[in-house]
Amino acid sequence: MAKRKAECTPEEWALIREKDRKRKAKPSNKEWARQYEKRPETIARRKAYERKRDTSPERRAYLKALRDRPDQREKRLAFIKAYNADPRVKEYRKAYNLKKMYGIELQDLTRLVIFQNGCCATCSRPFSDDTKGTKPHVDHDHDTGAVRGLLCGPCNTVEGFIRKLGLTPAEYAARLQAYLDNPPAQEEQLW
Known part of the structure; x- marks a missing residue:
């Protein structure tokens, strides 16, 4: 039978904890834990706990009353505003989204911006973090x-729009040139 912490000397307890850590770190135990999490009864138990914890009428009433208190609302909004203004949070979110999406x-x-000389790959407009539309967008x-490269906002939008139409960039350019050479409003006297 396993000893309890109170029954052991600090040295004995350290040995017991080390053995336990090694046992839990074995690949077979990790695989067992993964399989355990996938069992229907484990999933059902977790869902039942979440429902009970989050949707009990008393809990909902308490949270609603807390949310509706003006002082709590102001505190919460002030905290969220301060948290979102923190540059570390912005940097973390940017890194997280880059990793998740691309x-x-x-x-x-940063290497891609340097490789492209800090400019959009199609229009060569320089990137800037303070001007809307010239932030680098990952294409x-x-x-x-x-990942193909970095584009400015307008170029990224146009590229996506062309693809959505099902045209190649050359076909779109030919249509645009035909429109500019012979605008429909000049053929008919509409004005």
């Missing part, structure tokens, strides 16, 4: 997920 790190984005292939 599979790249913040350093990869990626929606079929494969591969």
